[in-house]
Amino acid sequence: MRVTITVPEETTACFVVATDREAGDLAAAVRQRLPVPLAAAVSGRLDTPHLKLARHPAGNSPWDLTEVTGADEDDAERARQATRHIGVTSVLPVGDLPSGPHLARATARAIADSLCGVPVDIATGRTLSPTNTAHPEDFVLADDWLGTVLPPYRNSGRCTVDEDDIDGCACVTLKTRGLRRFGLPELEIANVACPHDLAALNVLRTTAQRLLPLGRHPGDHALPGELMLTSADFSTFWGHREPMWDDGPIEVRLTEVGPRRLGIRPPAGFPGTLNEWLWDDLPPVLHELLTSEPDHTPPPN
Structure with missing residues (x-):
């Protein structure tokens, strides 16, 4: 069964800087620091x-930051307690993706x-790291654009299922926030x-990368019910040029589970369960790779 997604004519990206300082000439500050x-x-x-x-x-403020989270809890608390908000909003035709959101985030x-201050991604509800990528063409989806993190169930002791128990629990639901x-x-x-x-997280990441090019083309897109994910999709997600698994593609089935959610x-x-x-059925690297730095070396001539 096919799934149809509708890409709008334009999209909005929004970031907020939470600070206690009075802002001066913001345009000058941006020019000096980028x-x-x-x-x-x-x-x-x-x-x-x-x-x-x-x-x-x-x-x-039109932005509620009281529930903001982040990898650095001190930054998240500063964002929640800040006295001033500076919004950076970009309304873009979809043909300007992904460079438009990239520039808005760099500005924030x-x-x-x-x-x-502390920059906050409104789409994900999370604080941003301080790093700025040098060029819009260096955009990679792995750079905190999905807003999806692993739950702390096992580290906090909330789930004690054995590592070898394939269907021992159903604790984890992973959702993107930002696509x-x-x-x-x-x-x-x-x-x-x-x-x-x-x-599961790496399947989610690879599927997002597979769909990303469609976001530049407004209108309806009929997708096959079963989507083929390739090693190139996973490599591109991380900003790598070399394949990250040697086997052929893997199939995933897409279903409509809510408005604007698949x-x-x-x-x-497949005769068995999800777990x-x-x-x-997945390449081993999908079970092993939590994070990876993009490949910044120039391509061969």
Whole structure:
């Protein structure tokens, strides 16, 4: 059965800088702190719908940061308690993806750096790391664009299922938060046993990368019910040029589970459960790789 997704004509990306400092000339601060190519691209968009800045006292802010989380809990707490919010909003035709959100996020990071603030990704509800990628063409989806992290069930002792118990629990549901700004539905994979959470996360990541190019083309897209995910999809997610597994593609079945949300399941022909599929049918690297740095070496001539 086919699944149809509708890509809108335009999308919105929004980031907020949480700070206690009074903001001065934000445009100048951005130009001073971004590399020249980024600064030039941002300057051409400022004060247009493609890149608007807005300042609000936290008490009157349109953005609620009280539930913000992040890898650094101190930063998350600073964001929740900050007295001022500076919004960076970009409304873009989908043909401007993914460079538009990339520039908006770089702008938020530069403003945060100038004000000792904390940049927050509104789509994911998480704080951002301070790193700025040098060029829009260096965009990789792995750079915190999905807003999906592994739950702490096993580390916190909430689940004690044995690592070798294939269907011992169904604790884990993983959902993306952030694909909509690329014109795409969010993805989820549910009822995963804790020992397979990383494999499920990497299936989610690879599926998102497979769909990403569609976000540049508005209109309806009829997808096959079973999507083929390749090693190149997984490599591109991380910003790698070399294949990351040697076997052929893997099949996933897409289902509509809610408005603008697709679920990921095993292919219809697989005779077992979701967790048996995650355990038996995936390349080993999907069970092993939690994070990886992009390949910044220049391609061969």
